[in-house]
Amino acid sequence: MARKRKRKATPKSRNSVFQPPGTISYVGIEREGNVATETIIYNEQSYEKFENIHLNDLKKELVHWFNIDGVHDIELLEQLGKDFNLHHLLVEDIANTTQRPKTEFFDECIFQSIKMISYDAAEHELNEEQVSILLTKNSVITFQEKTGDVFENIRERIESSRGRIRTSSNDYLFYSLIDSIIDHYFIAVEQIGEYLNDLEDEIFEEPDKESLNKVQRNKRLLLSLRRAIYPLRESISKILKEQNDLIDPKIVTYFHDAYDHCIQITETIESYREINTGLKDMYLSSVSHKMNQIMQVLTIVSSIFIPMTFVAGIYGMNFEYIPELTWEHGYQYFWIINVIIFVTLISFFKWKKWL
Structure with missing residues (x-):
């Protein structure tokens, strides 16, 4: 018999609700271990990579990408907030991994919160991780919950000087990171679609009680996927509408493509939800027909x-x-x-x- 899952309040509601605004406290899955950091500095002619935060003179002609894997170290976040002159509310949002995908504009940067998603076909589960991306005047800063991401292709393109990323400024890197996460949504959605097709064949040929449990799990999975992706469409739309000196108008054109991808993914998810609802009706009809x-x-x-x-x-x-x-x-x-x-x-x- 499937174990019923209990709905729990988020850690935010339990631990941080009575704290003053701007108080930095980690909210999310309990994690231990050291935080991994990385710095990549490049332009069209040069490329350097460091295994830590390398805060040298942030030269305008160079793009600086600072990556931090792990946001559970509050002291490190506070120090980075001081080093990069980040607003204390922004740092608080970075430490809260239950954030809804959103875009916020500050005087010193643009803050993008986004969910990085991968699908585990063996367990039929979504692996969800919050990524905070900051675009400042001379750099891009990414904060992740743990080591491992979908940015290896971007790192390889930077290192090998492939594509236009080395010839562009940091706002194009900002777009590329967001676009890479969105592209991996298509992979997860495609795998879920294949699972739905297999489940449809199973229900049509030999439905059993476990088939109904799978349909119910699909409902929760698609709802989680929708909560992660649907707000991103509004977030990208905000970038398109808001004029900001940190993003070149030529780069804004690329965000139109990302916005179209968000719409396409959202529509696919809605169609899958309808298919999943139809699978439940199909299961009941198949059982009734068999009876x-x-x-x-x-x-x-x-x-x-x-x-x-x-x-x-x-x-x-x-x-x-x-x-x-x-x-x-x-x-x-x-x-x-x-x-x-x-x-x-x-x-x-x-x-x-x-x-």
Whole structure:
């Protein structure tokens, strides 16, 4: 029997609700270990990579990408907030991993909160992680919950000077990071679509109780996916509408493409939710049809044996004078009558197309 999941309040509501605004406290899955940091500095002619936060002179002609894997270290976040002159409310949002995807504009930067999603096909689960991306005047800063992300392709493009990323400024890197996360949504959505197709075949051919449990799990999974992606459309739209000196108007054009992708993914998720709802109705119809088939067989069998039982009941009565009991071939006649009844009923059922 599937264990019922209890709905719990978020850590934010339990631990941080009475704290003053701007108080930095980590909200999310409990994590331990050191925070991993990385710095990539590049332009069209040069490329450098460091395994820590390398705060040298932030030259305008160089793009600086600072990546922090782990937001549970409050002291480090406070120090980074001071180093990069970040608003205390912004740092508080970075430490809160239950944030809704959003875009906020500050004097010193643009803050983008986004969910990085991967789909575990074996367990049929979503792995969700919050990523905070900051675009400042001379750099891009990314904060992740843990090590491992979808940015390896971008790192490889920067290192190998492939594409336009090395010839562009930090606002294009800001867009590329967001676009990389959105592109991986398509992979997760495609895998979920394949799972729905397999589940549809399973329900059509051999539905069981576990099939209904899978449909219910799909409902929760698609709802979680929608909560992660649907607000992103509004967030990207805000970037398109808000004019800001940190983003070149030429780069804004690329965000139109990201916005279209968000709409496409959202529409696909809505269609999958409708399909999943249809699977539940399909399961109930399949079970009902299977039950009707069983009842049909039992009814036909009963219809065949009822007249035979009637004949057997008559000649099984304990009356002394029943003429047929003295017949020499009475037993054979009894079976001939039953065979005639059987053949007649089977022929009638086939004529009615009940068989």
